[in-house]
Amino acid sequence: MITYIIRRTLYMLPLLxxxxxxxxxxxQLMPGDYLTRSRLNPDITQETxxxxxxxxxxxxxxxxxxWTWLVGIITRGDFGLSFETKRPVYFTLFQGNRxxxxxxxSLSTLIMTWLLAIPIGIYSAxxxxxxxxHVLTFFGFLGLSIPNFFFALVILWMLVAxxxxxxxxxxxxxxxDNRYVSAPWSLAKFGNLLWHLxxxxxxxxxxxxxxxxxxxxxxxxDTLSLQYVQTxxxxxxxxxVVVYKHAVRNAINPLVSILGLQLPxxxxxxxxxxxxxxxxTVERAFFASLQAQDEYVxxxxxxxxxxxxxxxxxxxxxxxxxxxxxxRYT
Amino acid sequence: xxxxxxxxxxxxxxxVGERTFVSRSQGEMIWRAFRRHRVGNxxxxxxxxxxxxxxxxxxxxxxxxxxxxxxxxxxxxxTLHYRSEAGFTLRPFVxxxxxxxxxETYQAIFTEDTSKRxxxxxxxxGEEYSLLGLFKTNVHLFGAVAEDGSTTPVFLFGTDQxxxxxxxxxxxxxxISLAVGPLVILFSMPLSIxxxxxxxxxxGGIDMFLQxxxxxxxxxPGLPILLAMGAALGGLGLTSTQVFLGIIIALSLxxxxxxxxxxxxxxxxxxxxxxxxxxxxxxxxDLRIILRHITPNVFSYLIVAATLTIPGMMLTExxxxxxxxxxxxxxxxxxxxxxxxxxxxxIEQHPWMLIPGVFIVIAVLAFNFMGDALRDAVDPYSIx
Numbered sequence: 001m002i003t004y005i006i007r008r009t010l011y012m013l014p015l016l017x018x019x020x021x022x023x024x025x026x027x028q029l030m031p032g033d034y035l036t037r038s039r040l041n042p043d044i045t046q047e048t049x050x051x052x053x054x055x056x057x058x059x060x061x062x063x064x065x066x067w068t069w070l071v072g073i074i075t076r077g078d079f080g081l082s083f084e085t086k087r088p089v090y091f092t093l094f095q096g097n098r099x100x101x102x103x104x105x106s107l108s109t110l111i112m113t114w115l116l117a118i119p120i121g122i123y124s125a126x127x128x129x130x131x132x133x134h135v136l137t138f139f140g141f142l143g144l145s146i147p148n149f150f151f152a153l154v155i156l157w158m159l160v161a162x163x164x165x166x167x168x169x170x171x172x173x174x175x176x177d178n179r180y181v182s183a184p185w186s187l188a189k190f191g192n193l194l195w196h197l198x199x200x201x202x203x204x205x206x207x208x209x210x211x212x213x214x215x216x217x218x219x220x221x222d223t224l225s226l227q228y229v230q231t232x233x234x235x236x237x238x239x240x241v242v243v244y245k246h247a248v249r250n251a252i253n254p255l256v257s258i259l260g261l262q263l264p265x266x267x268x269x270x271x272x273x274x275x276x277x278x279x280x281t282v283e284r285a286f287f288a289s290l291q292a293q294d295e296y297v298x299x300x301x302x303x304x305x306x307x308x309x310x311x312x313x314x315x316x317x318x319x320x321x322x323x324x325x326x327x328r329y330t
Numbered sequence: 331x332x333x334x335x336x337x338x339x340x341x342x343x344x345x346v347g348e349r350t351f352v353s354r355s356q357g358e359m360i361w362r363a364f365r366r367h368r369v370g371n372x373x374x375x376x377x378x379x380x381x382x383x384x385x386x387x388x389x390x391x392x393x394x395x396x397x398x399x400x401x402x403x404x405x406x407x408x409t410l411h412y413r414s415e416a417g418f419t420l421r422p423f424v425x426x427x428x429x430x431x432x433x434e435t436y437q438a439i440f441t442e443d444t445s446k447r448x449x450x451x452x453x454x455x456g457e458e459y460s461l462l463g464l465f466k467t468n469v470h471l472f473g474a475v476a477e478d479g480s481t482t483p484v485f486l487f488g489t490d491q492x493x494x495x496x497x498x499x500x501x502x503x504x505x506i507s508l509a510v511g512p513l514v515i516l517f518s519m520p521l522s523i524x525x526x527x528x529x530x531x532x533x534g535g536i537d538m539f540l541q542x543x544x545x546x547x548x549x550x551p552g553l554p555i556l557l558a559m560g561a562a563l564g565g566l567g568l569t570s571t572q573v574f575l576g577i578i579i580a581l582s583l584x585x586x587x588x589x590x591x592x593x594x595x596x597x598x599x600x601x602x603x604x605x606x607x608x609x610x611x612x613x614x615x616d617l618r619i620i621l622r623h624i625t626p627n628v629f630s631y632l633i634v635a636a637t638l639t640i641p642g643m644m645l646t647e648x649x650x651x652x653x654x655x656x657x658x659x660x661x662x663x664x665x666x667x668x669x670x671x672x673x674x675x676x677i678e679q680h681p682w683m684l685i686p687g688v689f690i691v692i693a694v695l696a697f698n699f700m701g702d703a704l705r706d707a708v709d710p711y712s713i714x
Binding site: 015018019022023026027029030141142144145146147148149150153154156157160161172173264267268271272275276286287290291293298301302305306308309310 | 545546549550551552553554555557558559561562563566641645648649652653655665668671672674677678681684687690691694695698699
């Protein structure tokens with residue numbers, strides 16, 4: 001198992017290098033690199049200009065510049081300099097607690113999705129073809145079809161215009177209301193955080209949840225028709241024990257295997273929510289860099305998202321081996 | 331052992347004996363299975379309806395997507411009246427609205443001038459346009475005309491900041507939104523077939539290389555890369571048509587890998603079948619075997635995969651355009667229309683700007699149902 005993890009981790013490196021080349025190539029498409037733009041800026045002296053050009057090899061051909069950048073990352077952990085903030089890329093992307101907020105938003109969404117989807121899936125399967133099952137299936141399809149950004153807008157609109165939450169002194173953007181932003185941690189502040197997080201959970205998680213419910217329902221129905229379940233029932237076991245201890249335990253395995261496939265959706269969802277709800281996450285810094293055409297920050301962001309996906313996939317595979325002991329990696 | 335058979339079985343035997351058997355072609359069986367899937371039929375009907383509305387968008391829309399009614403900036407949807415002093419009428423009518431400003435908040439208030447009724451009529455003459463790019467006409471599906479022949483603008487979905495009719499823009503925008511999916515498939519499907527086919531058919535080094543290549547494309551985070559591509563494309567000073575094509579190509583590039591992997595698996599299985607050996611034995615070339623013997627066998631999968639990819643592509647395009655890195659003005663799509671509703675203050679005041687999003691939901695839902703029905707139907711021998 002450990003050799004497997006090490007091998008997989010090493011395998012991530014060439015992938016990341018190719019992704020870096022890809023993102024570098026895309027950024028090169030952008031017109032007028034920083035060099036040409038800073039010529040127009042009177043604040044930048046000729047020396048600074050030359051120094052920057054020297055440091056990033058801005059005058060050299062594409063492949064050389066990519067190589068310089070890559071070597072910088074590997075040897076010095078230098079992801080480049082943000083042209084906009086004049087600070088290192090990792091600082092621009094992760095400044096403040098952005099990284100932690102990103103992880104908090106994504107991981108809490110993932111947990112909430114699973115916590116809700118599995119019981120609903122079990123309910124749907126044990127009530128197959130009942131009205132409640134049909135209703136849940138319909139909502140599942142709706143959840144798969146509603147674009148998450150539109151969902152976010154609709155939720156915000158309902159909160160602000162229909163329920164008028166501002167009457168209660170509650171806002172809908174950011175992670176905290178103004179009066180809590182710089183306040184020390186307290187129960188009230190935590191409650192305020194939860195109030196700001198739940199729309200994000202709903203928006204990011206809905207499509208994944210709909211998929212999970214469908215999968216859990218199908219998987220449990222398959223398992224319930226197996227002979228060992230019949231045997232368990234024939235033995236006279238309690239139906240609860242049959243479903244939860246015998247069937248569900250095995251029906252969950254295929255769900256874990258699609259955990260990795262959910263991650264791109266998670267990244268996309270967080271991007272959109274960060275924009276619509278204005279969350280102080282890495283995604284917001286990424287958007288700012290897109291707007292400013294801040295080349296190295298965009299590339300750093302792309303690498304960050306790739307790394308997030310790769311690590312997530314690795315964890316998903318490890319989880320799968322843990323949940324299903326029949327799977328052995330060599 | 332005849333005495334063992336129940337009466338029911340005997341009755342069944344009789345019935346079967348009397349029944350006439352018809353042989354059906356594969357196509358017929360697929361069609362019958364597809365017809366049986368009721369939700370799928372509804373979905374397909376909606377898809378066809380939306381497609382027709384998009385094709386004849388200029389006719390369905392009362393105005394051009396660019397026409398600005400400056401006096402009607404952010405006008406709410408026109409109220410359709412069905413009740414007159416004569417009681418309920420099936421002919422809806424609207425009143426002319428006038429804009430005034432609230433003296434305190436300086437917000438626009440639209441009030442109806444109830445002195446004159448404008449009835450909604452079909453086939454009203456209005457702006458000239460060219461239908462299907464073939465012939466010029468000025469007949470629109472509907473418009474509001476008073477008894478004396480005078481007209482007033484009617485905005486079913488309200489207007490945007492520049493006083494452009496949101497209903498007209500939604501109809502025209504549907505054209506782009508609906509075209510994205512099929513166009514992406516047109517580019518990415520051949521790529522998937524060639525890559526997956528080569529990979530599965532030849533195996534060895536080629537397979538190894540193509541699989542690793544596919545893994546790279548699957549490892550890249552889709553939306554962030556597309557956003558970066560969109561930002562790069564936007565800065566190049568391209569026309570909106572070129573940006574549109576760029577988005578199609580970008581979407582194709584990041585979406586071929588998944589399909590290629592499945593096709594590879596199928597080709598791997600089919601490659602070992604007797605008919606392929608037979609084809610080899612009679613001296614067919616590799617190309618002929620791939621195109622004539624293997625491709626038809628994965629064809630049903632391809633059609634289903636295509637239908638089920640369309641909604642995903644639509645959603646991605648919508649998200650991209652919504653964030654401002656996809657379709658650009660003056661072109662428009664459902665996602666791009668929602669871009670005007672990004673901030674919460676705006677939505678609060680002009681909630682009708684959210685209407686195009688409902689079309690995305692309906693279209694995606696319809697495509698999903700249609701794909702579901704197709705998936706069940708292409709395997710007509712399975713008994714569900």
